[in-house]
Amino acid sequence: MSYQTILVEQRGAVTLVTLNRPQALNALNSQVLSELLEAMAAFDKDPTQGCAVITGSEKAFAAGADIKEMQAQGFADMYGHDFFAGWDAFTRTRKPVIAAVAGYALGGGCELAMMCDFILAADSAKFGQPEIKLAVSPGMGGSQRLARAVGKAKAMEMCLTGRMIDAAEAERAGLVARIVPAAELVEDAVETAATIAGMAPLAVLASKEMVNAAFETNLAQGVQFERRLFHALFGTADQKEGMAAFVEKRPGAWSGK
Numbered sequence: 001m002s003y004q005t006i007l008v009e010q011r012g013a014v015t016l017v018t019l020n021r022p023q024a025l026n027a028l029n030s031q032v033l034s035e036l037l038e039a040m041a042a043f044d045k046d047p048t049q050g051c052a053v054i055t056g057s058e059k060a061f062a063a064g065a066d067i068k069e070m071q072a073q074g075f076a077d078m079y080g081h082d083f084f085a086g087w088d089a090f091t092r093t094r095k096p097v098i099a100a101v102a103g104y105a106l107g108g109g110c111e112l113a114m115m116c117d118f119i120l121a122a123d124s125a126k127f128g129q130p131e132i133k134l135a136v137s138p139g140m141g142g143s144q145r146l147a148r149a150v151g152k153a154k155a156m157e158m159c160l161t162g163r164m165i166d167a168a169e170a171e172r173a174g175l176v177a178r179i180v181p182a183a184e185l186v187e188d189a190v191e192t193a194a195t196i197a198g199m200a201p202l203a204v205l206a207s208k209e210m211v212n213a214a215f216e217t218n219l220a221q222g223v224q225f226e227r228r229l230f231h232a233l234f235g236t237a238d239q240k241e242g243m244a245a246f247v248e249k250r251p252g253a254w255s256g257k
């Protein structure tokens with residue numbers, strides 16, 4: 001498959017997607033959305049692939065939704081076409097997706113990073129929701145996901161002032177899983193993704209689903225959902241293999257069944 005705004009490469013069981021609109025600091029336009037959705041659907045369907053990494057350039061993960069594409073749109077265009085609702089499909093990717101962020105992750109860029117399952121940040125990363133400065137607001141889930149990730153006070157301050165936070169502040173606030181030296185970001189992310197891709201596939205899907213349930217349910221429902229999925233994993237061949245491999249002191253060989 002050939003794309004114009006992204007590069008897609010398979011490294012073993014890891015799909016590495018690089019946003020590639022350097023002239024616009026990887027601003028997310030409709031073409032990036034449709035290409036990314038196509039790449040993620042192909043990744044999700046491919047039994048040889050276990051985890052994806054989405055990254056940008058050294059300067060920008062993505063500097064937001066494409067302001068030039070939105071500039072002339074009116075309410076009827078935006079509401080009538082439910083502009084950017086397509087991004088919801090991205091979050092339905094069943095296999096894990098890691099955001100590897102260097103440089104700017106602003107507006108829609110920060111929102112895309114937060115749609116991934118976790119963020120690895122280069123020490124150069126900067127996160128922000130600066131839409132208020134354009135007289136608009138987050139529109140790809142940023143107000144909701146940021147508030148859940150960093151709490152009301154910081155999310156509110158960031159959305160109301162447009163202030164950017166650096167990698168250290170983002171890590172302290174719980175927005176990113178880990179900070180990595182910029183030069184090692186992509187390799188580290190691919191290695192982390194390979195670790196995940198090396199786990200039993202059904203346990204990976206179930207683990208992602210249950211952590212996500214924490215944001216959609218109350219505690220009792222979430223705990224119940226986790227327990228049922230945990231029980232279900234005892235119906236898999238890989239559970240037998242995983243526990244036998246532990247007892248026999250050897251690595252597990254997964255069938256994905």
Ligand code: CO8
Binds near residue numbers: 024107
């Ligand atoms: N959209 C379009 N083009 C952009 C964007 C963008 N978001 N960001 C940068 N560019 C372009 C610039 O216009 C410039 O192009 P040109 O060379 O043709 O003038 C090129 O990229 C390089 O940018 P700069 O010269 O500005 O680079 P600097 O290093 O001076 O500055 C910044 C880097 C600080 C990142 C600066 O580019 C900037 O502030 N960018 C905009 C950040 C922003 O406001 N992002 C939020 C956008 S709105 C948004 O994301 C809404 C999401 C929800 C939408 C959902 C709708 C339903």
